[in-house]
Amino acid sequence: MHSLIRKTVCNLIGFVFVITSVSTAAAHSTANDHAPIGVMGDHLHKQGEWMVSYRYMRMDMDETYVGEDEVDTSRVLSEFMVAPLSMTMDMHMVGGMYGLTDDITIMLMIPYVEKDMDHRTRMGGMFSTSSSGIGDIKLSGLFSVYQDETQRVHLNFGVSFPSGSIDERDRTPMGPNQLLPYPMQLGSGTYDLHPGITYTGQHERLSWGTQFTAVQRLGENDRDYTLGNRYEASTWIAYEPADWVSGSFRLRKKYWGDIDGADPDLNPNMVQTADPTRQAGRQLDALFGLNLIGTGDNWLHGHRLALEVGFPIDVDVNGPQLISDLEFTVGWQKAW
Template structure:
């Protein structure tokens, strides 16, 4: 009896099938990892901006990212415009002068991709400040303040994403959850209200509009960001902090699939305080004078990004950035910022 005529396959068919399936799976995996090779990729060491940049990147729909940042800022000495001032020069006009100040901030952040074009972000800071003072009589004292700062939320909306370039709008708001009633003991008495720089929050609802541009090539990336802080109304103590404007630009270079370095230029300018807290005496110390708070500073930042391309920590990154001033132009007299350090951990899932 004749057997049905069966299709005859070449002996190499099983191997071909396995190879094709393997390649197909690889393409699917690569597609999930970076769906379009012509678009910006976050799956590389320089896929995020230097860690000191906030709201620099968006996420795909359904993707969540947790972040933690530790920031330390050191201020030492006073400045009149671009020139340094001695403590004695400040004490000719005030009874007390600030000598130095440190600020530490722990920032918890979360980001969620509502869609491929819209990412929501929230940040909660915990701030600790310490300021050392010198009196005209030669005495020294230190004040401290700490607590949760103003909560910030931002929507990142992508308006351009092709040719390995991306542009998104930063549409943010800040809520007055930080204290503006911080007190400490001073030579004037116990539980004295602290000057403006030692308060934790702004006391006002603030708008945080901005725009971010990103570009990428095979071995490196670049970007720029403009952010503003616009104060709305006055707080419960009858004042509002000055508006702030910041422009930042950076370049980064990948050295391996897990390491990149970056160089960033940051320019910031801010205005005087509008109004005044009537509990403060502006004749006593310059930090209590609302008309001596404006300034401009340009910093140069050096950054390192460490990225996990595979393994249990795939997609996580550890990053750090160190900033040094190259220009400080401050209303007289005002403490000058000498350096700032940021360390951060980011993990997406």
């Protein structure tokens, strides 16, 4: 984990040296034109302009909370046969954007998800499960509603498709081909609406923004449940000491609801992750980011590389629940 961060930082520093050593000409795009890389759908494109992006997101969960308090494994095992100890989620996300007009941009996002979870049983045994595959593919429209020299507002409207599996199985102490609990599945199994509103501003070397987004599930999936709706509010500020680099600070509040209904093949008394009434929560995260763009008159011109690292500063969950205690996103973007 930490060696991965170190490697990433080294690569970023290398990239910075390459850009600085070759950057000469002034560019029309600067690092501050984009929000921190963890924010999706933050900007529009000019008519006819394309953008391709790749993001790698990593989430580490190895603390268990009930309400606002961290609890230890013995507390979980007094209630359940199995206690999840830790979980990691790796997501590779390929994105495309296209400016239909100066005021309407469409965006497609295709995620590939890998999940791993380690557990301890009441008998003292340990086991791990994993799942991987395509997640829910999302198609969005971004509609500009206000723009002046320093500020703009746009509406986000997306739909995600149930392309992610909700039938992931793996070996557990119960047998060789057991259905995995809700957090280990790759999609929601439902068509989901993703409405949102984004405000961004930029003045000289400062930029800032606020975004509200929601995930509204439609109907019930074919395993008889509906994941909870999600709501997210982000606000950020960024400063660019030079055109090619900016540093950001972001606060993000997330709410997520319990599961409605239940998968008939999961036993909610066995493990917390199989209990639909223990999934809701809210979390406030602090995130630090770095945006880079090649501004020189060379092949790096217009290539963006960005990093954002976040951790929780306030947690409250229906538990026991593993919470995300470290996340980071690394991304590359290029527009034509």
